[in-house]
Amino acid sequence: MNVQRKLEILADAAKYDASCASSGAKRAGNNEGVGHSDGMGICHSYTPDGRCVSLLKILLTNVCTYDCVFCVNRVSSDIQRARFTPQEVVDLTLDFYKRNYIEGLFLSSGIVQSPDYTMEQLIQVAKTLRSVHKFGGYIHLKAIPGANERLINEAGLWADRLSANIELPTQQDLVQLAPEKKSAVIESTMGQIHTRKEEADEDRKKSTLAPKFAMAGQSTQMVVGATPANDRQILTTATHLYREYKLRRIYYTGFSPYPEADARLPLKAAPLMREHRLYQSDWLMRYYGYQAEELTTPEQPELSLTEDPKTTWAKHHPEFFPIDVNAAPREALLRVPGIGYRSVERILSIRKYHRFGLDDLKKLHVRIKSAMPYMTTADHLPNAQPIVPIASTLQLDLFAPFSALTGSV
Incomplete structure (x- = not known):
């Protein structure tokens, strides 16, 4: 099989992994090789289902010894298999980069032989790019759960970001659909990455010559809709992962049925709106101070598909x-529907010198219609007529009786 055919198969197989954003990594050119990373992202192309991904987003191989029911690349799946050599991936990356097709590489893989062997193959690609070709572009490697800690540590020296996928929301889900995988093993790998990165960051504070480790941190992916797990369970798991391992992002991927799928899987795809609501909730937890248990209830464990979680x-x-x-603290302003994170920062900065009215908020691109029922301004009270200065509507007469001015008798 030639490289072109391998690329068609393995690029298509990689489309199910969405955890490939590159924001946060900066790597200056070294004048010895090619490439740099400016932290602005590498997404250039769109998959058929509308996801924006980097052009060179591939699997080293779609051969896998695991039999995860929800994965099209599982060992029992009747699909065409292919496998790159590490050198072929290196050559493709350099060739595409020099043609200005890409700004980096996202490389994942099925599990070949063992987690350690697979991790070694992934590392070989990144190490060759960095040390032999002095490649300065962005590299995101998949960290294989269960791989030796030494290999995880080495991977972080060559890659800008690492990601170990949690796969499914709960351990019970893994038991049902991915029996070879254990949440404890996956989280152990996340913990290793987190610990090593903290150590490297501390060393960098003491000396800029200390080696960098996964500068853009780590991320993970969670498939939603393949199991009965509800949104409350999903968000609870997300909160745990953010708190324990300081993840940069969690990617929520709605399950999409594929031909000849296992009977245990749903026949319909998860609604894209559900995926969207989970991302909105995730943003509220990370930047707005919400807790997972606030966004759903035991009685209503699912997020609304018709209304954003902040409004709910x-x-x-x-x-x-x-x-x-004009007076509320930052934490309270962040709870007002229609007022975004950046708008809150601007309001806090400006209101020291100027009281806000509705027109002022419009200039900050606040969604006034959404916010009005939940806020007061210098010229607005909820469920009341706009507050208008008396002088603008009534010419006072110093000699008129009080009853004439007030309408009283």
């Missing part, structure tokens, strides 16, 4: 509103 929370907590835009 606001409607269920009328006692918290309205919020005075």
